[in-house]
Amino acid sequence: MLITFEGSEGAGKSTQIRLLADTLRARGRTVVLTREPGGTDFGEEVRNILKHAPYGDRLTDEAELLLFIAARAQIVREVIRPALKRGDVVLCDRFTDSTVAYQGAGRGMPEDFIRSLNTFATGGISPDRTYLLDLPAEVGLARARRRAEAGAPADRMEGMQREFYDRVADCYRRLAAEAPERIRTLDATLPPEAVFSHIIADSIFR
Numbered sequence: 001m002l003i004t005f006e007g008s009e010g011a012g013k014s015t016q017i018r019l020l021a022d023t024l025r026a027r028g029r030t031v032v033l034t035r036e037p038g039g040t041d042f043g044e045e046v047r048n049i050l051k052h053a054p055y056g057d058r059l060t061d062e063a064e065l066l067l068f069i070a071a072r073a074q075i076v077r078e079v080i081r082p083a084l085k086r087g088d089v090v091l092c093d094r095f096t097d098s099t100v101a102y103q104g105a106g107r108g109m110p111e112d113f114i115r116s117l118n119t120f121a122t123g124g125i126s127p128d129r130t131y132l133l134d135l136p137a138e139v140g141l142a143r144a145r146r147r148a149e150a151g152a153p154a155d156r157m158e159g160m161q162r163e164f165y166d167r168v169a170d171c172y173r174r175l176a177a178e179a180p181e182r183i184r185t186l187d188a189t190l191p192p193e194a195v196f197s198h199i200i201a202d203s204i205f206r
């Protein structure tokens with residue numbers, strides 16, 4: 001089973017993934033926890049370039065898109081596919097929908113092209129379930145601001161204008177409306193335990 005978590009920055013994806021991994025492991029499941037961009041040696045280097053490289057401001061939108069896709073091609077073949085073959089549960093912090101939302105709606109690149117690149121990178125693997133942690137852009141930005149004030153390093157991907165994050169959030173809501181059988185939308189303004197109670201009540205965990 002491949003389960004992905006999507007949403008804006010600060011929506012609580014990492015928090016929910018940890019809760020779900022702990023619960024599934026306590027039930028005896030083998031869980032592989034991974035993230036995008038990242039999850040492999042190559043992917044983590046790409047992540048560093050995308051988020052923190054000093055020349056990051058000069059990275060073009062096109063190069064950025066292809067880096068996300070390259071990291072995805074690697075994680076699918078090196079981590080996700082083998083884990084699914086073993087019968088493990090794979091929990092992935094962001095996946096294909098992020099590229100549609102951020103590079104498509106956010107950066108304004110053609111969605112059809114991004115979907116084709118996603119299919120190329122994944123070899124057609126699609127999540128069995130996606131949890132969309134839906135959060136108004138201003139709440140996510142405030143959570144990210146608090147993190148920056150607490151000393152987190154500057155992040156190239158978090159420097160966009162408010163309109164960018166509104167487009168991302170709107171795109172996620174549209175994707176959820178288009179694929180209700182896969183994507184479950186959760187109110188990420190609720191306390192973490194309340195959000196998790198909705199996830200663990202999902203019939204796929206019975």
Ligand code: Z5A
Pocket residue numbers: 007008009010011012013014015016036037068094095096098099100102103143144157158159188189190191192195
């Ligand atoms: N990106 C892209 O553009 N295209 C792609 O194809 C892919 C990614 C795959 C990855 O950054 C960036 O890459 C991301 C999209 C882009 N960029 N932006 N901007 P990342 O992995 O570093 O960050 P993130 O994915 O945006 O996650 P995050 O900011 O680390 O947040 P999170 O994992 O969703 O939330 P969290 O760490 O669990 O919680 C954040 C804080 O809120 C923390 O202090 C928690 O204690 C608190 N929190 C968590 N849940 C709650 C609730 N329910 N209430 C109140 N407070 C909460």
